Amino acid sequence: MEATQSRCLFLFFLFTCKLPPDVAAEIQESPGATQGPVRLTDVPAAVEFIAAAEVAVIGFFQDLEIPAASVFHGVVQKFQDVSFGVSTDSEVLAHYNITENTISLFRLVDNEQLNLESEDIESIDDTKLSRFIEINSLHFVTEYNPVTVIGLFNSMIQIHLLLMMNKASPEYEESIHRYQKAAKLFQGKILFILVDSGMHGNEKVISFFKLKKSELPALAIYRTLDEEWDTLPVAELSVELVQNFCDGFLNGKRLRENHESEEKSQKVEL
The missing domain is CATH 3.40.30.10 (Glutaredoxin)
Known part of the structure; x- marks a missing residue:
């Protein structure tokens, strides 16, 4: 019951990021x-x-x-x-x-x-x-926005991996290609998501995982059932790095300490 309530709070947190008019127009047209x-x-x-x-x-x-x-x-x-x-x-x-x-x-x-x-x-x-x-068009890599997030959380897959990276960066094209290759290795197990850190509206998502701009690009992995999560700043993205990070999380290994008490205090404010 507590996990369900926490998940709802997380969803509420994400939905506070409204879809900008220009993005909505791009989707429609x-x-x-x-x-x-x-x-x-x-x-x-x-x-x-x-x-x-x-x-x-x-x-x-x-x-x-x-x-x-x-x-x-x-x-x-x-x-x-x-x-x-x-x-x-x-x-x-x-x-x-x-x-x-x-x-x-x-x-x-x-x-x-x-x-x-x-x-x-x-x-x-x-x-x-x-x-x-x-809402429901989920791909091997789905770009985050307030529309696609509904479909992401309606999926039966409870583990989400987020790549937080500026799409305008010179490394983006090669990185997203490798990210897509890694996504196919975890089909049916993990949903792969892209969060464009260059978009102002995505700052709340980045701060939720206690990441700073100086730590980006970074990976954040999140399990919706119990809100367990972990992050990994990446200097250079590779298929092997993504695979090892995901395998470690699936096997119960975490790179950062559990900030459970800190997370709960943050959610109360939401």
Whole structure:
């Protein structure tokens, strides 16, 4: 019970960072693929389609003339890092336990299938469907913002690794490439998150883990169930360094002392 309450406080802490208008506009207007959703005509095609994408959204429709199908086609252009498919095949629907018109999001990072059920489909519009995709689109590395954090904490994966690094730094491209490689080693065990330390709104996240700007870039690992966490400033990020840090945490090893009493006093202020 105490862990649940603490987790709620942590969530409240993160949600106090509001999404800046320019970031919200970028999410809404990001250019997507110029083509429409891929038609999935049989089960092997659907399985291959989902396995090939970090995030896939499929419209399972018994009738393509319903309003929801039109809304679905309309949002495809907004998400360049999401694969869209559509199927009316009865065997495909049965394979994914679909019994009525449904829009499903599939995440490779934690093998989740999230469904918009019939009551949601009947009232779906562009805004509702876009937000469903925005919140739940978790990749091998998901960039933190007040929208994606909802999906991160709704995942069944309880351990989160945060890379706190300025995206404008010269080392960023090589570091994020290595970070993504490391993320695939912990698929289904740890969610990998990027926190852009160059963004003013992310300062609270950094300070939560008692890190100073002079210690960045740094890794912070956090378990939502009991709020255990650890940090590691990194001069140069490598796959081996990330792997060793994660393995150590999973095995109960921590690099910093437990600041449990200090953390509790901080949360009271929140």
